[in-house]
Amino acid sequence: MIKQALAVALVIGSVLAGTGVARASTAEIPKGFLLTERAASAGPIMEGEEWWEISNSLSRQLALNPCRTKKKPHDGRVAMRTISYSNSAPSGSAEQLVLYGNTKSAQAAFRKLRADLTKCAKQATGQRIRFLRHASKPLRVGDEALSVTGYFYNKGKRERDPGEMRVVVRRGTALFIYADIGNGPGAGKKLTAQAKKMAKKVCDLPRVCR
Structure with missing residues (x-):
């Protein structure tokens, strides 16, 4: 009887321990964690x-989607939060944080974005005489980062102000994007400042920066 009781206790202990490990390994973005979440x-x-709009959907496309991919992503993400803002100006912005199961998956996601920017640098806009072209340059933020600017071209001539600006950063197992649409060239400094702040903050999450 004693041996049986000990065996049962060991089994129960193993199950509980396994449950605890599973819970501890589950990635989660705390409520209020993103910079624009309070607003x-x-x-x-x-x-x-x-x-x-605040969304925790894992199936959303990244806030930078140069090739306008519609296929549901399966890139190893385990948690995600997207905050979007728009107004009647019209203009808008977005903040997006994606957590991956491991650093390798996060690196692959960043690498794919960089490749897509080259592959789909020029985007149609639905108007034959107007298109959008993206250009990117590296930034010294996090482990790897890009500043991406999209200019509209009308009849082959580039419009003066950028139509879209984004900063994309990978830090450990996290990928985060700050985006601005229609607010002019001055938005770039704000996006970079936000990205630098999140590059530090994201390390407060378990297993992100290790």
């Missing part, structure tokens, strides 16, 4: 003039 949770200041 997004508070909602619009001007009803009917601006809109916020």
